[in-house]
Amino acid sequence: MSAIPFTESPTGFDDTTQLDRTFTGRENELSQVFNLFQSLERRRILIYGRIGIGKSAFLLEALATLRRNLPRKLFTYTALPAELDLATAALIALAQELPDDDWAQNTLHQMGIPTAKAIKERTTEASANVVFGAKMSEKSAPQGKLQYPTAALDTLIDRALKKYPEGVVIAIDDLDKQNPARVRQLMHDAQGILKGRAWFMLTGHPTGITADLLTTERGLFDLQIELKELDQKTTYQMLVNYLDSVRIKDHCTDPSDPRSVLPFSPETARHFCQVSQGKPRLFNRLGTIVLNRAAELQADKITPEVLQAGLKSAAPKLQERAALNFQEERVRSRLQERGSLSDETIEIEDLEQLGVRSFSELVPILEKLEEADLAHQILRSDAQEFAAIDLPFGEFIDTE
Amino acid sequence: MTQNNLGLAYSNRIRGERADNLERAIAAYEQALEVYTREAFPEDWAATQHNLADAYRDRIQGEPLANLELAIAAYQNAAEIFTRDAFPEKWARNQSHLAQTLIKRSGLTNAPEDLESAIQLLQNALTGATPQSPDFIATQYVLGNALTQRHERSKDLDDLRAAERAYRAALEAISPEHYDIEQYRNALPAIQSVMGSRLVRDGQWQQGLQLLRDSNRQLSQSTDKLAHANALYQTAKAHEHLTDWDNARTYYRDTLRLYKHLKDDPGMAKSYEGLGNVLATQGNLARSLVELAQARELYAKLARTDKVSEIDKLYQSVECVLAKQPHPDLTYGQC
Structure with missing residues (x-):
């Protein structure tokens, strides 16, 4: 082996070669997406699943395949950066995909973002794809704010559609890595955009904002794909x-x-x-x-x-990496001891021992543990329950 | 004077049974009034009437409503001498205490007129109270409570806003060493949780959720578990309104756990009801029926016939839906 092949998460389309070689399974889910792209009518797609289930990899794999097969469509991808609204994030991703469009490049320039050409000159990473697929980097962070991002995005989609009449696809990843209240506001503000003329592909978490989207915005998405654990x-x-x-x-x-x-x-x-x-x-x-x-x-x-x-050595390494504070460590330890904690069965004495009075105060901590692979949420429709990740310390069992 | 002071001493006595002390205080004030006649000692007479009224207001023995009637009459007597022009501070205090008694009566009789009169009296009293004085602080606080109670009936957001202003005014004036500082401090986040829930229902959900988050954070640090339970309940309701069922369910369970711990039946009843509703909406019908049955039982115990019949209707609807689902092991009533 030339290197350790495992990666934390796909870093974008710079890595599509690696992704193409490692992406495995999800054939049914990918087929559903591809089938939808048979239509010329624009669609909205929501990909949801728990943290670490491979939503970003799935989205990038789907986009890479689609891009290869549908060259007359424009595909853009962005991981939603903190502090940006959906319209601005989509606008930047789209503008960066249109290096020959003066209006797009001027807009980027106004926002203090290096234009595609400038990036191309300055970085060796840049390719014909430029930022396509890249997580929005520091150099893409806007210095200036657009006054009317929604209107600007609308204009840009118009211009892009002239060049790509078969459609413009805007994929926005990592929606749920933001504060849920903020995401809720973002989605609320973006209703008009999402119902506009571009295709949208979003990723989210089943218990966060996505749950709301699923219940309150059933009409918004033409396809909702839940990614589950691989067999x-x-x-x-x-x-x-x-x-x-x-x-x-x-x-x-x-x-x-x-x-x-x-x-x-x-x-x-x-x-x-x-x-x-x-x-x-x-x-x-x-x-x-x-x-x-x-x-x-x-x-x-x-x-x-x-x-x-x-x-x-995994459990201590994961803990070390998570850099838990005292309170988080206390919750982790209790979770490990109990096996699982749920809003349904936890007792007030347990909560008081953990220094809180309500399970809802524990949820952000449990989510952090999930993010660190020290816990995972059991998906239930009647309770919120987190279980410890049971890393084996005992005897080795072959389960063939 | 001695009898009046003796009465005061009994009223404020820490040792002994509070009920007995108040009986002794009333007896002492009544004896004092035999000497302090209105004609001979109008100011002392009015002061004793005021003290007697306080004792009747707080009296434990006897018929509660009758005690409050006696208290109101005594405050009204005192008000004949403690006029705004002659004794502005004593007038303000007497009016404020009269208002508190009317609020107490309105809690027993559910009469909106008493609450209205009380709010009017408190607002007037504030014009006579010395700013930042203990009476001013207490009156603001009571006004906040009265407006909160009125909001429960009126659902008028302005009542909540006015209550918030009153609590803020009290908090700004109160000394950090005040013996009841925590109660005053908790009043603000408590009202903000009600306001937050209300704002969410009115469509200003971002601002509303922020208020709820802030109030929960503050109350989670306080010793007032009931105020915290109430704020959690408001948060559950807000999430329910936002159709954020998972969070609503978690908050209702948090609320229920805390009300149970506090043995607060009305709180438990409404939490079971909310939880039952959410579980039904999510399709967890059998689970929902269990919660609704608990809510019904508690409402029946509390003689809330209106709620009992509401829950009965809901229960039957859930049963109907459940009966239509194939479930070989269970049989349900006819729809």
Whole structure:
């Protein structure tokens, strides 16, 4: 292997080659998106699923495929930066995709954002895609504010449609990484834009704003796709693909061939996939930790012992990385002790011991633990429940 | 004078049974009034009438409504001497205490006129009270309470705004060493939670949610768990209005837990009701019926027949929907 193949999250379309090699599964969900693109009528698509389930990767994979197959459509992607409204974020992403449009470039210039040409001159990263797919970077952060971003976006969509008459697609990722109240306001303000002439693809979390969108804005989205945990077979294939993506030679993506999972054995690969619970981000984080631990142990194979050592070091590493404060650590520890905490069954004494009086005060902490892969929310329609991520400390079990 | 002072001493006595102390105070004031006649000692007579009124207002023994009638009559007697022109501060205090008694009576009789008169009296009293004085602070606080109560009936946002102003005025004037500072401090976030919920319902949800978040944060740090429970309830209602069912459900459960802990039946009843509603809306029908049944039981215990019949209708609707769903193990009533 030339490097550790696991990554925290897809960084954008600069990495589409890597994404193309590692993206696994979700065939049905992708088909649903592609089918919708058979129509010329513009559509709105919502992709939702819990944190770390692979929404960004899915969106980027779908966009990359669509872009290859529909060259007469314009595809833009942006991860919603903090402090920006949807219209401005969409405007910047779209303007950066139109390097030859003077109006677009002037608008970027007015906002103090380096224009595509300037970026091209200054960075080696820049390609014909320029910012397509890139998370909005510091150099894209506006210095000046547009007075009427919605009107400006409307104008820009008009101009883009002249060049791309088959449609303009604006994908906005990471909507739920913002404060829910702010997202609610953003969505409220963006109703007109979303119902306008561009296609929109949004990603969100099932229990945050997306839940509201699903209940109150059923008419807004033509397609709502929920991404769930990958099954074990797909996770295994994903491991094969990840490992193959960094092989210099001896490529092998056939899961029935034991060489496909080297340096894992089929046995340790299966166990690794089981522990990852079909959650792509946890899979990537654990993968990095296990391979690093193997390197520390100077092991060239992931034997059961090496895997166990890697997984044992995972919990402290994830905790260290999360940089929990006293209160958060107290909640984590209680969650670990109880296995799960829910608004339905928690007692007032438990809450008081945690220094609060209501479960709702714990929710932001539990969400932070989820973000750090130290907890996960159990999706229930009748209660809010978080469970500890059960990293194995006990004996090794092969679950074939 | 001695009997009057003795009465005061009993009224404020910390030791002994409060009920007994108040009986002794009343007896002492009545004896004092035999000496302090209106004709001979008008000011002392009025002061004793005022003190006697306070004692009847707070009296534990006897018929509550009759005690309040006696208190009102005594305050009115005192007001004949403690006029605004002759004794502006005593007038203000007497009016303020009379208002408190009317508020108390309106709580028993549910009579809106008493609350209206009380608000009028308090607003007038403030014009005579020395700014920043203890009477001024107490009157502002009582006015805030009265306006909050009036809002419950009127649903007029201006009442909430006026209550907020009154609480703010009290808080700005109160000393940090005041023995009841926390009660005064909690009044503001408590009213803000009601206002926040109201604003959410009026469409100003961003501002409303912010007020609710702020008030919950402040009240979560206070020892007044009831005020915190009330604020959580308002937050649940606001989320329910926003069709944010998951958050509404969590807040109703938070509210219910706290009201249960406080053994507050009306609070528990409305929390069960809210939770039952939300669970039904989310399609958790069987779970909803369990909560609604609890709400009904509590409302019946509280003799809230209006709520009982409301819950009955809701319960039957949920049962009807549930009955239409295939469920081999359960049988439900006819729709």
